[in-house]
Amino acid sequence: CSTQVLCENGPFCSRFVCWHANCGALQKNTRDIVIVLLYHIRAEGGYVCVLFRQQREEKQLEASLESLHARVAHLKGSLQSFILKLENEHDRLTWPSVLDNFALLSGQLNTINKVLKNEKTPSYRSQVIIPLLLSPDRDEELVKLTEQRVPVFSHEIVPDHLRTKPDPEVEEQEKHLSAEAARIGPEVAQKQIQTLNKLCSNLLEKLNNPRDDRDSESSALRQNKPSFNPADTNALVAAVGFGKGLSKCRPPGSVPPGHPGQPTMSTGPTLQQVTIAGTTGHQAGMGGQVAQQQPGQPGKMPSSIKTNIKSASASMHPYNR
Amino acid sequence: MEAPPVTVMPVTGGTINMMEYLLQGSVLDQSLESLLHRLRGLCDNMEPESFADHELVYLLKGQQGNPFMLRGRRSLLHPTAPWHLRYLGQPEVGDKSRHALVRNCVDVAASHSLPEFLNEMGFRMDHEFVAKGQVFRKGAMKVVVSKLLRVLATGNTENTEPLSLSYLVELSVLAPAGQDTVSEDMRSFAEQLKPLVHLEKIDPKRLM
Numbered sequence A: 001c002s003t004q005v006l007c008e009n010g011p012f013c014s015r016f017v018c019w020h021a022n023c024g025a026l027q028k029n030t031r032d033i034v035i036v037l038l039y040h041i042r043a044e045g046g047y048v049c050v051l052f053r054q055q056r057e058e059k060q061l062e063a064s065l066e067s068l069h070a071r072v073a074h075l076k077g078s079l080q081s082f083i084l085k086l087e088n089e090h091d092r093l094t095w096p097s098v099l100d101n102f103a104l105l106s107g108q109l110n111t112i113n114k115v116l117k118n119e120k121t122p123s124y125r126s127q128v129i130i131p132l133l134l135s136p137d138r139d140e141e142l143v144k145l146t147e148q149r150v151p152v153f154s155h156e157i158v159p160d161h162l163r164t165k166p167d168p169e170v171e172e173q174e175k176h177l178s179a180e181a182a183r184i185g186p187e188v189a190q191k192q193i194q195t196l197n198k199l200c201s202n203l204l205e206k207l208n209n210p211r212d213d214r215d216s217e218s219s220a221l222r223q224n225k226p227s228f229n230p231a232d233t234n235a236l237v238a239a240v241g242f243g244k245g246l247s248k249c250r251p252p253g254s255v256p257p258g259h260p261g262q263p264t265m266s267t268g269p270t271l272q273q274v275t276i277a278g279t280t281g282h283q284a285g286m287g288g289q290v291a292q293q294q295p296g297q298p299g300k301m302p303s304s305i306k307t308n309i310k311s312a313s314a315s316m317h318p319y320n321r
Numbered sequence B: 001m002e003a004p005p006v007t008v009m010p011v012t013g014g015t016i017n018m019m020e021y022l023l024q025g026s027v028l029d030q031s032l033e034s035l036l037h038r039l040r041g042l043c044d045n046m047e048p049e050s051f052a053d054h055e056l057v058y059l060l061k062g063q064q065g066n067p068f069m070l071r072g073r074r075s076l077l078h079p080t081a082p083w084h085l086r087y088l089g090q091p092e093v094g095d096k097s098r099h100a101l102v103r104n105c106v107d108v109a110a111s112h113s114l115p116e117f118l119n120e121m122g123f124r125m126d127h128e129f130v131a132k133g134q135v136f137r138k139g140a141m142k143v144v145v146s147k148l149l150r151v152l153a154t155g156n157t158e159n160t161e162p163l164s165l166s167y168l169v170e171l172s173v174l175a176p177a178g179q180d181t182v183s184e185d186m187r188s189f190a191e192q193l194k195p196l197v198h199l200e201k202i203d204p205k206r207l208m
Helices: A056-088 A095-117 A140-145 A157-161 A168-184 A186-208 A212-224 A230-242 A261-267 A271-275 A282-315 B029-042 B114-121 B181-193
Strands: A036-041 A048-053 B018-028 B049-060 B068-075 B083-091 B101-110 B124-138 B141-153 B156-162 B166-176
Touching (some): A056 A095, A230 B018, A230 B141, B029 B124, B029 B166, B049 B114, B068 B114, B166 B181
Antiparallel strands (some): B018 B101, B049 B124, B083 B101, B124 B141
């Protein structure tokens, strides 16, 4: 028979169909795809109508293949964009965005795994793909479908694309491993299994239950190599902010002894310098003066300013300094 | 006559009021390499710039209030480059939830006669230091890792000694006032540098 079954919209149509010799009864064979045809012959014109019913498994197969195809298409798309990014923007790429791409790929692989493990998905192992026609001629339709990757459906590409067994090297390795496993004997194998289980459970326990003594010993280890010192931070910020710890530069004539008003005026605004300890040379004398005058500063300030305005402007003349 | 446009402040000058958003921290000398590696990975991919600058801080002591502070900075690696004069205002208080220190910032370039000019204006040099380190950039954010050195003899930048055994790490952004998303971005970047460096908002007044 060479015509295809095409009528799933309703029980009545006018296409010719063929029907399998053994059909007529619904067969619940879950392994094979059996096409069951029910036909209804109209008395008047001899139209042969078809009710075409697919097995549940065939519909499931189709649906799962579709979803798998969609997921694989997503994965392909994100792989493509990642490769493009690596090729074209590699100098602008940052590690966090590379990690994001890898996370996306891993998530998509996970969904594919879930689709495959879904109980509604039939076992693909029972399906067989047989190439019906091989030709060395270029097939434009195939070229379009595979995005220029497979131009010819020929004898060379079939072993690669329709392969169901693993690579010969992988097969060798698997054989080797199973021979090894058979060789060591059941008692040794059991012991190895138990050791592995014990190691895993120990590790899991350590990860899940943070114990105080474990924390203290690890934090003690960590204290041996801290990477920053908060006291240093404060010292550096103070140095940059207002020169704490840096030697104060004073032009030599800045504290002339004959100007009693001047020290009060200059130290009033610079209150912050009072707290600096250990500054050099002539600062020490000024510091002492400030300490005496500090309590009276707020009250003195206005008056000293008034009296000093004239003298200050005179002494601010650059030549005096 | 139509009503004048409603603005908060009269527009008098040609420049926008720029604010500097700042987070500071430090890293010990022995952990510097790991910090630099991490910054190279996180920041924009370009060769990190090294710098060696001599900064002089000038104070103008007025009759009342705090003295006016200006910072003049020159490059020791590029002696012919112009000086950089900077004014930094007091940190803005108020929003405790803001993650970065915010202060008004005015930057101008100046010629090599800056020190004499400031002296003539009445400023006196209060202190000076040398900063050597590297600058990294990530978008608008700038990370500066620098070693502060004390100048032992005034004006002599050859004779210096380190101030401490740590490098100062500063994360800063220059932005117009009112952009609070900036401090969020800074905080998330600072998270990525933990636990090597803790970048935080340090109020200099607290350390006085």
